Amino acid sequence: MNKAWIWLVLVLAVVLAVVRLSIGQQQPETQLLLNCSSELYDHQQGGNSRQYFMLMDVQAQNHNVVLNYRYFSTDGQPLGSVKLGGTIKRRPAGAAYDISITHKDEQLLQDVKPSHMDYLSYISNLNLTNKASHPMVIEMLDTDEQQHYAVIRSQPGNAVYGCRLQD
Amino acid sequence: MLQSISQPRTPKFMLAERVDSTPRMLAVSVLLVLMLALSVFFLKHFPTGEVAMPLSQQNLTLASGQQVQLLLYANSRTNNHILQSRATILASALLQCRKTVWQQVYLSISHEKQIMNVTMKGSKDGHFQLRNIKASDVDRHMGFFNQQWLAGVNLCE
Numbered sequence: 506m507n508k509a510w511i512w513l514v515l516v517l518a519v520v521l522a523v524v525r526l527s528i529g530q531q532q533p534e535t536q537l538l539l540n541c542s543s544e545l546y547d548h549q550q551g552g553n554s555r556q557y558f559m560l561m562d563v564q565a566q567n568h569n570v571v572l573n574y575r576y577f578s579t580d581g582q583p584l585g586s587v588k589l590g591g592t593i594k595r596r597p598a599g600a601a602y603d604i605s606i607t608h609k610d611e612q613l614l615q616d617v618k619p620s621h622m623d624y625l626s627y628i629s630n631l632n633l634t635n636k637a638s639h640p641m642v643i644e645m646l647d648t649d650e651q652q653h654y655a656v657i658r659s660q661p662g663n664a665v666y667g668c669r670l671q672d
Numbered sequence: 673m674l675q676s677i678s679q680p681r682t683p684k685f686m687l688a689e690r691v692d693s694t695p696r697m698l699a700v701s702v703l704l705v706l707m708l709a710l711s712v713f714f715l716k717h718f719p720t721g722e723v724a725m726p727l728s729q730q731n732l733t734l735a736s737g738q739q740v741q742l743l744l745y746a747n748s749r750t751n752n753h754i755l756q757s758r759a760t761i762l763a764s765a766l767l768q769c770r771k772t773v774w775q776q777v778y779l780s781i782s783h784e785k786q787i788m789n790v791t792m793k794g795s796k797d798g799h800f801q802l803r804n805i806k807a808s809d810v811d812r813h814m815g816f817f818n819q820q821w822l823a824g825v826n827l828c829e
Contacts (some may be wrong), residue, residue, distance in 0.1 A: 510699035517706045521713070543804035546825070548816045559806070601724075620808040624786060644724045646745070646778070647793075652800050656778060656791060658724060663747055665778045667791040667802035 535595045537565040537602070538671035539655060545576075547620045557584065557619040561666065563643065565593045570604055572641075576619050585613040587625050589639070606632075606639035628661055727752060732763055736771050745780040755781045758788065758817050762827075765819050769828035773801050785812040 545557040558577040564570065570593035576584040591606035609629055613622075632639035647656040648670065655670045727746040731739055744759050746752045759779055766777065774794040781788050790805040805825060809816060 510696070510703070514699065514702050514706060517703070517710070521706070521710055524713070541804065543806050544825070546805070546807040548807065548809045550810055554816070620810075621787060621806055624782070624784075624808070646724060647776075654793070654800060654802060656776075656793065658745055658780065660747075662782045662787065663745065663780050663789075664782065664787065664806070665745055665780045665789045665791045667778075667793055667804055669802070 535565050535567060535593055535602070537563060537570075537593075539563040539657065539666075539668040540671065541657075541666040541668035543666065545619050545621050555617075555619075557621075559619070559621060561668075563668075565602070568592050568594070570602075572604075572606075574622070574625060576622050578615075578617075582615070584615045584617060584619065585611070585622060587611050587622060587629070589629060589641075591638070601642060601644045604641040604643065606641060607637070609633065609639075624662070727755070728759075730763065732766055734767060734769060734772065738771060740766050740772065740774055741776045742766070743776065743778050745778060747783065754785055754814055755779065758814055761818060762790070762822065765822040765827055768819075772828045774803075774828075781814070785809075785814070788814055788817060 541561040543559045545559050547555045556579050560575045562573045572589040574587045588610040589606045590608045594603045629639045642660040644658045646658055653670050656667050658665050726743040729743045731741055773796040774792040776793045778791040786808055788807045792803045794801050
């Protein structure tokens, strides 16, 4: 009678170990490369409108991530950039990434600042100053590896991007 | 008769090992702890319902018979009237396209109602196409987001 219990416990322990091991193999280190480009339109007081262009790249390797936002005028002049660096962790279901930004590098090359840059700069500053870390989430809404694209949503900001997905 | 009820009866057929229940209790506890660990493990590794669902989605049929899917993304189910009203404008602007390269259109708005995001996905002559538009508004009402403005940014192309 006692022996049966011991065997059952042992079998359960082995099952647990096997499942743990197979999951470890299923989830390789995070690797994500996204290139997203967007048109920006700023509407100011008095009905004035300005147009800019933005390139946003996500580079994730293992646990490190860099998000680089670069801003341009419509004729291709660089206006400035915001580079966010930190750590990334893929959620177990695989459809989202939790990011913790710990440092940033901001450059303003011209007098004009697109409001997207202003917003990004403000919100990351707020968290980096108060909490030393700026949390972000990237959700994969639609991924097609054959066509090399991904539609993602980034938080904070609830921003949807259509991006080129690199292997 | 009364005596026989009040007095606990000693079972006649009792196995010797049952008398000392400590090893059995230990085995049961270990088993329970293992089962608990297993459940926690599975719950942590296989969570369900993690994929972000759109707030709503609708299929638009253009005059040419072409189908365009419009998907709205929000953070909560409530307080989305600006998003909903802009979606109506976007849908009618898309319906005015004679033909379009876009098959799917995503619409979302930032928490502070400051930035409006439009992402469009489709194909042109067999080539995959993507277009992102991010528009901001200082007064946060997205009043600029109308038919005229959408025509100005060549929404159909």
